Amino acid sequence: MSFTPSTENLIKALQLMPGIGLRSAQRLALHLLERAPEEARNLSVALETALAAVKKCPTCRTLTESDQCDICASPEREEATICVVISDADKEGLELSGHFKGRYFVLHGALSPIDGIGPEQLGIWQLIDLISAQDSKVTEVLLALDDQMESDATAYFISEQLKKGSIACSRVRFAQFKSGSLDKADSRVIADALANKQTIGFEHD
Amino acid sequence: MSFTPSTENLIKALQLMPGIGLRSAQRLALHLLERAPEEARNLSVALETALAAVKKCPTCRTLTESDQCDICASPEREEATICVVISDADKEGLELSGHFKGRYFVLHGALSPIDGIGPEQLGIWQLIDLISAQDSKVTEVLLALDDQMESDATAYFISEQLKKGSIACSRVRFAQFKSGSLDKADSRVIADALANKQTIGFEHD
Secondary structure, eight states, rough: OOOOOHHHHHHHHHSSSSSOOOHHHHHHHHIIIIIHHHHHHHHHHHHHHHHHHEEHHHHTOOEEEEESSSSHHHHOOOOSSEEEEESSHHHHOOOOOOOOOSEEOOSSOBGGGTBOOOOHTHHHHHHHHHHTTTOOOOOEEEOOOOOSHHHHHHHHHHHHHHHHTEEEEEEEETTTTTTGGGGGGGGHHHHHHHHTOOEESOOOO | OOOOOOHHHHHHHTSSSOOOHHHHHHHHHIIIIOOHHHOOOOOOHHHHHHHHEEEEETTTTTTTTTSSOHHOOTSSOOOSSEEEEEEEOOOHHHHHHHOOOSSSOOOOOBBBBTTTTTTTTTTTTHHHHHHHTTTOOOOOEEOOOOOOOOHHHHHHHHHHHHHTTOEEEOOOOOOOOOOOOOEEEHHHHHHHHHHHOOEESSOOO
């Protein structure tokens, strides 16, 4: 199939999104151009607006539109525990359960050297600096990462870095959990997982 | 789950696209904002560019970036037969087979009063004007629409309008065909369907 150059270009741009193959991208592009130019305009504006407004919280990398995210800004949240997650979606899933009272750190991905994703891209040095700062009150790091190979490598990498300090580092495991689907787990599963965290690496004595 | 206002807005805009539910829209929005701002910018620009460049051919409503589409501009194509299709994708599917030598008319949808899609939105009056113009060379209309209920209603409506003139009107049926998937049919299926068209409505004697 061959469409006009701008249509082909739009198909390519849509196809870069995860889970959208060539056929879906063609269908979406034609839908937008043939039947829904208003939706297309709306989507373009929504993208531009979100790109301009949404940034990462300078402390924990949660997506926010303020200078600091709600959780970092809240005096109610415990400062001793940081829960490290792969995506904002996982943080939201944990928040829905209401069982975690500490703070978060969002990696926005997992280590994947082949895709050029190293510790720098995930803010891991920022996490280490945050934990080891002179005035840091952090005593425990929970790694609430899923069971994907990249996530395991990321958990190992972070726990190795934390060996140098005196921070308890644990892995929190949710059965059948894949990053992005934590809101489907019921609140009890999350409570159990948080209670049964598995200590890894150096333990604070 | 609750995300920032602009993120929620982007999720809503993505969710308007066919086949994209809430969960997919959330995953796409977070992917774009967390990991792929360049892709998001690229998509926004591709949308704007396509919206500005792509228009409907004034004669046959095919998507084009020129004043007239390639087929309408070609002196090679027979002017006696117009093949009416629901989408540009169907026209492309028929073109791939190479069996149709006439011209097209693209409806960009099917009648669906509940969605506000009437003959005006599909350019059906434009099609009738085109066929009944003083200098028109059209003697036959092929309705290559799929078997969806709305497509049947559209075929019936067009054939009723053509009764007033002296134009042969036939329905071309492709087994298992749904608008947008014609490129998957092999060329022989298309040739057979074109050869076995079913005359409907008024016949020219």
